[in-house]
Amino acid sequence: MTAKILTKRRTVATFAGGALLALSPLVTQTAVAAEPELTVAAKGAALLDGDSGKTLYGKDADTARPMASTTKIxxxxxxxDKGADLDLQVPVKQEYRDYVTEHSTSTADLQTGDKLTVRQLLYAALLPSGADAGFALADTFGTGDTIAARTESFVSQMNEKAEELGLPKTEFDSFDGTGSDSSTPTELAELARRAMENDTFRTVVATKQYEAEAPAANGRTRYYTWNNTNQLLGSYDGVIGIKTGSTTPAGECLVFAATRGDKTLVGTVLNSTDRYGDAAKLLDYGFGSDIAKNMKLRKLPANSQRD
Structure with a gap:
């Protein structure tokens, strides 16, 4: 056999072997670079599609954890959901202020005897995370002959609503998150998704700063200014809310939502050492963007509440 013929046969054999390798599924899989795994500092996290509620990402997402002031959602x-009269005036009781002192909670600094509307109290509860405002709402919309009975009734309503929304692992024993209130990342994100369907709620949590006027006990006008403790708002493109929370048992928590074009994402991080960084990473993941690493947090005024 001539050298020329041998060379030709070797060439054909080599080509055939290369073709077999190219067709091999094993080789095809290893040739594709693996997508980097998303890592967040939070012990629990979830990201949902805002329209369908479909889970897009989860980390220990079905384990119930303390939820701190995200309870106020x-x-x-x-x-x-009651269709409450948002212009109804609610007198501020001394008990609301005493509660803040007793529990060392964040406050809207409501002054005894002032009359605030339900709308104003919603801003006071959700922006500076005022436990005094949460107390006022619970006392007003609970039922019973005493403050204790009314607030207990209101917390029962919160649990009934959780059951109605299909959130079996979500439990409340306070109106502000100072108790053993708990939820899973997925269920808390679903609660937020449903809350964001309400126009008033959506408007409130998208507000960075709110100024209010209220009739004071001395007949004059009291002026309040409340800053939103959610620093992701105004820091990451498209963020539209919603609520911070932090206690020693819960760690730092954040429930957040963002919209770009026709896509809305809702997410939760519980017990995180970097809640805003985690949230930005999750939003990058959901939107297919890469801006989290360059995010600069909006600074809060020096006198703002921290939650």
């Missing part, structure tokens, strides 16, 4: 939702 349900407080506001119960009030709004």
């Amino acid at each position: 349900m407080t506001a939702y119960v009030v709004l």
